[in-house]
Amino acid sequence: MTNIRSLSSTDDSSIVNRLRRGEDQALNEVYRKCRDYCIKFLVNNGADTEKAADLFQDAIIVFYEKVKNQDFELRSSVQTYLNSICRNQWLTHLRDNKEVFVKDPETFEYVNNLTDWFDEYEDERQNRIEKIKIALQQMESNGGNCKELLMLFFYEKKKMEEIAAHFGYTNADNAKAQKYKCQERLKKMVNA
Amino acid sequence: MPKKMEDFEKDMEAAFQKMKRQELKAMLQQTERDIIENKVGIVKPMFRWWQYVAAACVVLGIGFGVYKLNLDSHMVLANPYEPIDIEAKPLEPTPPKNDNLSKPNQAPTAPRSFNFDIKEGQSLGFGNDQKKKLQGDFIKDKSLGEGIISYKLSKGKLTLKANQLPKIQSVISYNDTLYLNINNQFYKLIDNKYLKRLKSESDPVVIEALEKIDFE
Numbered sequence: 537m538t539n540i541r542s543l544s545s546t547d548d549s550s551i552v553n554r555l556r557r558g559e560d561q562a563l564n565e566v567y568r569k570c571r572d573y574c575i576k577f578l579v580n581n582g583a584d585t586e587k588a589a590d591l592f593q594d595a596i597i598v599f600y601e602k603v604k605n606q607d608f609e610l611r612s613s614v615q616t617y618l619n620s621i622c623r624n625q626w627l628t629h630l631r632d633n634k635e636v637f638v639k640d641p642e643t644f645e646y647v648n649n650l651t652d653w654f655d656e657y658e659d660e661r662q663n664r665i666e667k668i669k670i671a672l673q674q675m676e677s678n679g680g681n682c683k684e685l686l687m688l689f690f691y692e693k694k695k696m697e698e699i700a701a702h703f704g705y706t707n708a709d710n711a712k713a714q715k716y717k718c719q720e721r722l723k724k725m726v727n728a
Numbered sequence: 729m730p731k732k733m734e735d736f737e738k739d740m741e742a743a744f745q746k747m748k749r750q751e752l753k754a755m756l757q758q759t760e761r762d763i764i765e766n767k768v769g770i771v772k773p774m775f776r777w778w779q780y781v782a783a784a785c786v787v788l789g790i791g792f793g794v795y796k797l798n799l800d801s802h803m804v805l806a807n808p809y810e811p812i813d814i815e816a817k818p819l820e821p822t823p824p825k826n827d828n829l830s831k832p833n834q835a836p837t838a839p840r841s842f843n844f845d846i847k848e849g850q851s852l853g854f855g856n857d858q859k860k861k862l863q864g865d866f867i868k869d870k871s872l873g874e875g876i877i878s879y880k881l882s883k884g885k886l887t888l889k890a891n892q893l894p895k896i897q898s899v900i901s902y903n904d905t906l907y908l909n910i911n912n913q914f915y916k917l918i919d920n921k922y923l924k925r926l927k928s929e930s931d932p933v934v935i936e937a938l939e940k941i942d943f944e
Contacts, residue, residue, distance in 0.1 A: 563752065564759045571763065593756040597749055661739070668743035690737065691744035723736060 548614045555603045558692075567596055570615045574622040581626055591629065595621040604692065664726075671725040675718075682718035689715055 554562040571592060578588035598621050602608045610617060676683045681703060688694040688702065696708035696715075705711045775783075 560752065560755065564755065567756055567759050568763065571760075589760050593753055593760065596756055597752050600752060601745075661742075664739050665743045665746060668740055669747055672743060672747065686740065687744055690741045691748060719737075719740075722740070726736075 548610060551614060552603050552610055555600060556606075560600075563596060563600055566599070566614055566618075567593075570618045573615060574618055577619065578622060578626055583626065583629075587629075591625045592618075592622060595625055598625075606693070667726050668722070671722055674725060675722065682721060685711075685715055686718055686722065 551562050551566055574592045574595065575585065575588045578591055579585060583591065595618050599614070599618055603610070672683050672686070685699060685703065688699050689696075694702070696711045699715070700706070700708050700711040703711065703714075705714065
């Protein structure tokens with residue numbers, strides 16, 4: 537019999553609160569507790585264990601990003617929520633790996649061209665993102681709190697008041713000015 | 729906000745997201761590795777618990793069977809002087825009503841064979857363990873009368889069936905004649921079918937036998 541250990545509702549709300557407070561380690565607890573059921577589901581549906589683990593990790597990250605959004609409200613257990621993400625991930629994976637045969641050559645060419653354009657666009661954007669990532673890593677190694685500040689604003693979606701409180705600035709305007717400086721500095725580094 | 733600035737901010741958001749995802753992915757992959765290593769470290773039992781219980785039952789069953797067979801097939805030549813804790817009342821000899829013991833309606837009995845292999849001048853005792861065993865195994869045959877033991881002797885094999893068997897203290901073979909000591913009363917084999925109570929003080933054969941084997 538498979539050992540299914542689901543989180544209780546108290547644990548669920550505690551997990552959400554801890555993740556929102558920035559305790560990323562809580563994610564490991566979710567991983568350990570919900571892993572078996574999701575992986576079993578994926579394996580039963582044709583995934584190998586390695587792929588199943590990979591998809592489950594992605595599902596956990598999706599869950600993390602959802603939780604980080606303050607508007608998100610968990611209406612089911614974490615296990616149920618993760619199960620549905622895993623199911624969707626698996627369906628997406630199957631769809632992406634399915635070979636599409638188009639009988640009409642014109643349509644086939646059009647689809648091919650469109651796919652190429654999307655790929656080029658995506659490649660170009662990915663290059664820009666990669667440059668920003670490298671610049672952020674340099675920024676972190678150079679010291680200062682620019683990377684953390686930008687992260688709080690652009691990723692954690694913190695308000696200026698919260699950022700000001702976090703860094704000990706006198707008010708939100710100071711935080712805003714600091715954020716602008718950091719952003720410009722990053723931009724210069726990316727374009728250099 | 730200029731379009732370029734807006735794009736840059738979107739890219740920056742995406743860069744942060746990518747970084748965070750990579751960081752989380754690395755953390756979760758490590759957790760997965762830990763789980764796998766821990767699982768590998770645990771020695772899984774080869775069978776389920778009920779299979780072990782079933783195997784133990786089979787082994788015990790076989791062991792008991794062998795033990796039981798052993799008891800049935802081995803009769804120990806016991807020391808006739810060994811005290812026997814039997815509650816035997818003196819047997820009153822019941823003369824056979826007729827020579828034909830097997831009545832028409834009598835159910836056939838399955839005699840049990842014991843390889844006593846009694847030799848001349850040797851006596852056979854029934855120890856306490858055997859006594860209990862024999863009580864359960866022997867078929868009571870009321871038709872033979874209370875205290876009467878029927879027997880069959882051929883080539884050193886003795887087959888007995890009786891309800892009074894546990895009261896036999898020893899079996900003495902002398903001059904091709906079998907004598908049974910039942911509660912210190914001696915019975916002699918007659919016509920291969922019955923036992924006759926002997927008056928030891930008057931029967932020279934029994935006296936001689938007792939003297940020869942130095943039996944009190």
